[in-house]
Amino acid sequence: MADKPSSIPPVAQQLAEWALALQLRDVDAAVLERVKLHILDQIGAQVSCCDLPAPRIAQAYVTQFGRSGPASILGSGLQADAEGAAFVNGAAGSSFEIDDYGGNGAYAHPGCVVVPAALAVAETLGASGASLLRAATVGFETIIRLALATMPSMLLERGFHQTGAHGVFGVALVTAMLEQYDLETTVNALGVAGSHASGTTEYSQSGGEVKRAHAGIGAAGGIRSARLARLGLSGPPTIFEGRRGFLQAFCNAHDARFLHEQLGSHWHFPERAALKPHASCALIHHHFAAYDKLRATQAIAPDDIEEVVLGCEPLTLVHTGATGPRPMDIVGAQFSAEYGIAMRIVNGRNDVGAYLDAEADNFQNPAVAAIAARVRLEVDPECAAQIPKGKVTLHMRDGKVLSATAYALGSPFNPLSRGDIEQKYLDLVARSFGDETARTSLGLLMNLEEVADVRQITCLFARPGRS
Known part of the structure; x- marks a missing residue:
């Protein structure tokens, strides 16, 4: 017997109606500030990492095989069609694990997909900062809602990587808003986006x-x-x-209600949005914070540690426990809980420079390797709660046991201040573009609704002759 027709519109239609009708005046100022901080953070990641290997490969691809256009490849003197520019800038923004993520259990990476796409389309159109902000706000919220609907099942049980699989839907909406599509076209854009959703997490198992x-x-x-x-x-x-739709195809367990309930009246993004102070998989940041709590009150010498036990949720065990204590490449190092916590114990650092230094040593620092070999991961019920956190337990050679739990610094329960976020941006941008560009661009981005044309921002990151 055929199912009875439902009077409830399809989820894609509900999302499209909400997105197309939204006006900035409908969004609370605190939500908009959070969106602007995430746009800021992502652009800092893009321009500071544009010369790393993966972005350079992406740029070479677009240069050789892409289409010309007016959208900027940030950090170069090059422009391309919006698709190509978004591809290169997205690769740059996620190329060294300093992009944003969804905290409080809403596992996602919205900024590295939404921002490069929104900026490329807006620049192509000569759109205003207000138009960009409006579209990005919808993109961020959509991706966080997708994370709530699908995670951790999508990654833990099926092995899909959320960044592209979620992001393609958010970007389809962003594009439809900026290009002012009608409802039917926007619903079709979401429908077509389902055929572009992809990406597995095998890289966390064997590298790549x-x-x-x-x-x-x-x-x-x-x-x-x-x-x-x-x-x-x-x-x-x-x-x-649908019966063969995204949710059932990508998840063992899902909840479609997160995609459509309270659209416009409840914003999940500010409750879940998180930013990274460290250049590693976000799941390990809880453990860095827990160790920092111990270090703040105890004198800890690495040689005095017999064993390190990392209490975690199941997803952390699967996603950061596969590489083991001896990573073979930098992706493995950034996704190895054992190696990451050993770096923190020995060197007190997990920033970009720390991982690049480790790569230069071929991950053979004997002090770090010695601690990494003594790290063990285990699922801990306290950490596997609805709002996950991390636990670090140190078994010392003198018999003492030191233990602490924490939420990651930068997550909603342990947030970075606006000043901390802005300083991260200034540090990243000034390194390649100087203090003046860093401060000018920060001012424009944090007052985005007053920017007449987003090209006022992108032109600051052009480096003529850099290709």
Whole structure:
């Protein structure tokens, strides 16, 4: 017997109606400030990491095979079509584990997909900062809602990487808003985006730099999905909740209600949004914070440690425990809980420079290796709560046991201040572009709704002759 027709519109239609109707005046100022801080943080990541290997490969690809256009490849003197620019900038923004993420259990990486795509489309159109901010606000909220609907099942039980799989839908909406699509075209854009959702987490098991490109793939795929819909290609309106839709295909367990309930009246993004002070997988940041609590009150010498036990949730065990204590490449190092906590114990650092230094030593620092070999991960019920956290227990050679639990610094329960976030941006940008550009761009981004044309921002990051 056929199912009775439902009077409830498909989820894609509900998302599209909300996105197209939203005005900035409908959004609380605190929500908009949070969005601007995440845009700021992502642009800092993009321009500071644009010369790393994966972004350079992405740039070479677009230079050789892409289409010309007016969208900037930040940190170079190059421009490309919006798809190409979003691909390169997305790869740069997620290339060294300093991009934002979803905390409080909403596992996602919204900024590295939403921001490069929104900026590329807005720049192509000569759009205002207010238009960019409006679209980005919807993109961030959509991706966090997708995370709440699908995670951790999508990653833990199926092995899909959330960045591109979630991001392509957020970018399809962002593009539709900036290009002012009608409702039917926007629903089709979401339907087509489902065919671009992709990316697995096998890199966390056996390595591979392709992880760095997942954000770029999602950003370009979302723009492509919207453009195909604009040209008339239709997609399934039940792309999310349908019997062969995204939710059932990508998850063992899911909850579609997060995608449509209280749209416009409840904002999940500010409750879940998190920023990284450390250049590693976000799941390990809880343990860095827990160790820092111990170090603040105890004198801890690495040689005095017999064993380190990291209490964690199941996802952390699977996603950061596969590489083991002896990483073979920098992706492995950034996703190794054992190696990461050993770096923190020995050197007190897990920033970009610390991982680059470790790579230069071929991950053979004897002091770090000695501690990493004594690290053990275990699922801890206290950490596997609805709002996950991390526990570090040190078994000392003199018989003492030191233990602490914490939420990651930068997560909603242990947040960075606005000043901390802005300082991270200034430090990243000034390194390549100087203090004046860093401060000028910060002022424009934090007053984005007053910017007449987003090209006022992108032009600051052009380096003529840099290709």
